Amino acid sequence: MGFWALLISVVAAERTYNNLDANEPSPFPSSCNGSYNLWGNYTVESASVVPGSSCRLNGRFARVLLKAPLIFEGTLNMEGDIAFIGDGSFQQACVTADSVQVGSGTSDDRISFQNCRNMQTSGGGLFVRHELWVNLQASLQVQNCSSRQDGGGIQVEGEVIQFGGHIEIRDCISHSGSAGGLQVGSGLVQLLDSSMSFSRCSARRHGGCLRVMGDLTLEGKVEMQHCESKGMGGAIAATGTFAQDGGAMQFSHCASKLAGGALRAKAFHQSHGYARFVSCAARVGGALYSLEGVQLGGNNVFESCTAGMGGGGIASWGGSLVQRDGSAQFSECQVYTGSGGAVYLPQGSVYQNGSLTFQNCHAQNGGAVFAKGDLRLGGDVSCRNCTAKVMGGAVAVHGNIWQTGKSLVVESCRASESGGGIYVQKSFFQQSGTVSFQNCSSLLKGHGGCLWTAVFNKSGGSTVFRSCFASRGGGALFSAFSVQLTGPTLFADGLAWGDGGCMQIQHGSLVQFGGSTDFARCTTFMAGGGLHVVAGGLTLASGSMSFTNCTGISKGGGALVEQDVESSGNLTFQTCVSNGQDGGGGLLVRQGDLLQRGGTIHLARCTASHGGGVRIQQGSLRVAAGKMSFVQCHATESAGGMLAHSNVHVSSEMTFKGCVAGGARGGGGLLIASGNLTQAGGSLSFEKCAARAGYGGGLNLLNGSLHQKPGGSLLFSRCEARAGGGLAVKRDATLLGFANFRECVARSRDAIRGGGGLYIDYGKLELHGHLEFIQCMTMGNGGAVLVKAGRIATQGNMSIQSCTARRGGGGIYLLAESWTRRLAGWNSETVQPTAAMAVECG
Structure with missing residues (x-):
């Protein structure tokens, strides 16, 4: 009786029964005869077979x-x-x-x-x-x-x-x-x-x-707690397909030594239903491991799941992750020594159409997701506070990423090396939807604080990179080969210790086909505050691109481009700064040319040592169509607005206003270092520009000539310099159109310097059009014009009004040769010094 009383008490603890029979047990029947009714207590004393x-x-x-x-x-x-x-x-x-x-x-x-x-x-x-x-x-x-x-x-x-x-x-x-x-x-x-x-x-x-x-199909409820295996599948192991066609599953504190802390299956197919995995762990696939892939169609939660080598939440050795619908949330999932803090696909891809959320996930590579194949995103994806010890704070992908869905949000993710937010070994394609990166960083020796990719190709949707940091190049975006943009794109508050405060392109070019691209408050301690194109060019085929409050400490405050820059849209640089000797406060073009085919190029309040707005270091400038303007750009040394090394060809409109150069090489508005200026048409104007210690308050051709064709217009207003208050030309100046100098000043007191409006070092002023000087002055010689070593030949019209010189030649001062004027009925005339002009022959 004592044993049975104890037994009854144990059973009663599990279930409560009425009318419990506590009599002595009966032997279990040795035969059944089809059916048998059991009542009370029975015992089996020896091995029994019921036939x-x-x-x-x-x-x-x-x-x-x-x-x-x-x-x-x-x-x-x-x-x-x-x-x-x-x-x-x-x-x-x-x-x-x-x-x-x-x-x-x-x-x-x-x-x-x-x-x-x-x-x-x-x-x-x-x-x-x-x-x-x-x-x-x-x-x-x-x-x-x-x-x-x-x-x-x-x-x-x-x-x-x-x-x-x-x-x-x-x-x-x-x-x-x-x-x-x-x-x-x-x-x-x-x-x-x-x-x-x-x-x-x-x-x-x-x-x-x-x-x-074999296969396992679930439609009801499943709950697994504290399940463990030393092999695979801490809670469930299935050799076939695991199919959830509804219902709800919950796994908590399950663990496997090998794969699938909660669940291991050949394939996992979820058409709908709910699944939750909490605090599950394994070497691979902390929650779920599948050989041939995972399909999700319901609502899923993965919390605090971990893996030693890959996939704190999900791992599939030979398959892909397909989300047809529903949602999947991963939080606090991590991998200690491998990749894919939440999802690990060493051979597969991600095909996504529902909602994916990753938060506080961690791994060596791909803090949230690692995939050998592609990511095709068609729904909503968000990654927050995910980290990687090497690459891809949120995502690391060896294939491509295709964004065709609603939204991709990556916030506060970090990697020690490249791709603080996302690392894509091949290409990132954005075809629609929104992509947003914020507060992401590559901390120690990486490129691409938000995104590292071989190619970034955006054909639609909108994109934002905000507050990204890279310890090397590309504070927000690093592309190994090329970037193509269409639609609105914003880079804001990016920082890089290397080149490209917001974007760096290593081997290819940046091409924009439409929409808008804005760089705001981007900074680098090296080159290219907003953009650095290392070996390629920049083409703005359509749309607008702007750089605002960008800083390149070394060079290229707004952008540094190695090869050609070609613009047919609207390109703007405002309040951009470069502090190094290479200059280019707004834009620095190192080896290529700058070609404007249309639209506008506008620079305002940009500063640098050389080329406060733009510096073209080795190439040439061609303004074929559209309008190019510089407003209040400053250079501590030369070229307040633009410094062009080689030839400049202008066929459209180009204006400089309030630009200043502080150094001896001058060029308050425009300095052409080695080439010539050809004005084939349009207008070229300089207003309130100054070369404080050099020549050419508006324009200085340091070693070249000026050739203006018929139909061109040159305007200089209230410009000043040591010599050539408006214009300084090393060699010849040929004017076949219209030129006007108004209230320009040359402040040098030297006898061989001056030219309140125009200064020619050695060469010829040849006039076939119309030339006006109004209220120009100099502290030296030549209130309107000083020709240091050359001559003036005119077949057009010259007008000098109210011009003065402190020393001599209130209008024109010539050294060495003569001034020849051809008029109707006249062959030639050599004009001697008068009150309005002085000619000194050597």
Whole structure:
């Protein structure tokens, strides 16, 4: 009586029964005769075999104490309330049957197995040779059972079908095999309105709670807690496809030594439903591991899941991640020594159409996602506070990224090396939707604080890079080969210790086909405050591009471009700064040319040592169409507005206003260092420009000549310099159009310097058009014109009004040669010095 009283108290702790029979136990019947009603307590003293093709047990508060195993030769149907309780260690399962059906489907049937120990074979509580069915309203419970081999709780050689009801297995162990809870040999199907729960089960091999040889289909509820395996599948291991067609699954604190801390399957297909993974861990695939890919269609949550080598949340060795619909949230997922803090696809790609969220994920490469293939994003994706020890703070991809969906948001992600937000080994294609990067950084020795890619190709949608940092080049974006832009793009508050405060392109070019691109408050300690194109060019085919408040400490405050810059759209630089000796406050073009085919190029309040607005270091300038303007640009040395090394060709409109150069080489507005200026048409104007210590307050041709063709217009207003208050020309100046100098000043007191309006060093002033000087003055010689070593030849009209010189030649002062004027009916005339002009022949 003492043992049974104890047994009854244990059972009562699990379930409460009315009218409990506490009489002495009866021997379990040796035959069934089709069916048998059990009432009260029974015992099996020795190994027993119940013959017959089928046996139906209907229990009413029945307890069966097993001191030896019980075997049914045929199918076993269990209904009512029956508890099988092991008492001792066996060489086989407590109960064995050919097939088993639990419940009638019409009543609340409860069948349980407890304290069963199989020290030799498979199946601790129940061994089924063929199929196991669990019907509606039935409950199958297994507790504290174990086996040496597979199926610590239950071993089913065939298929398991759960039509309804509840399966609960807990505290079960497979000591040397797989499936601490339930082993299924030929597939498992769980239908709607079913539930299944496993807790604290473990296996030495695979499937700490459940292992299925074949496919597994779930439509109901599944809960797995504290499941462990030393092989694969801490909670579930399936050799076939795991399909979730509805219902809800939850895995918490499950772990596997190898792959799939919660779940391992050949393939995982979720059409809809809900799945949650919390604090699961494995070497690969902390929550979920699939050989052939993962398909998601429901709502999924991965929290605090970890892996040693790859995929804190999901890993698929040979397949891809496909999200057809629904949502997936990954938070606090990490990998300690490998890649893909949340998702690891060493051979596959990501195809996404629902919603993906990553937060606080971490790995060596790809803090949230690592994929060998492509990322095709068609829905909403967000990555926040993800980190990588090497590359790709949020994402690392060896293939391409295709953005065709709603939005991609990457915020506060970091990598020690390249791609603080995203690292793409091939190309990033944005065809539509919005892409936003913010507060991302590559911290130690990396490029691309927000994005590293071989090619960035944007054909649609909108893109924002904000507050990004790179320890090397490309504070926001680094492209190894080329960038193509269409649509609105914003780079703001980027910083790089290397070149390209916001963008750096290593080997290719930047081409914009339309839309707008804006660089705002971008800074580099090296070259190209907003943009650095290392080996290629910049083409603005259409749309607008602006640089505002950008700083290149070394050179190229707004942009540094190695090869040609060609613009047909609207290009703007405002308040950009370069402090180094190479200059180019707004734009520095190193080896190529600057060609304007249309639109506008506007520079305002830019500063540098040389070329406050633009410096073309080796190439030439061609203004074929459109308008180019410089407003209040300053250079501490030469060329307040623009410094061009080679030839300048102007056929359209070009204006300089309030530009200043502080050094001896002058060129308050424009300095042409080695080439010539050809004005084929249009207008070229300079207003309130100054060369404080040099020549050419508006324009200085340091070693070349000026050739103005008919139809061109040259205007200089209130400009000043040491010599050539408006214009200084080293060699010849040929004027076939219109030129006007108004209130220009040359401040030098030297005898050989002056020219309040125009200064020619040695060469010829040849006039075929119309030339005007109004109220120009000099502290030296030549209030309007000083020709140091050359002559003046005119076949056009020259007008000098109210011009003065402190020393001599209030209008014109010539040294060395003569002034020849051809008029109708005159052959030539040599004009001698008068009150209005002075000619001194050497």
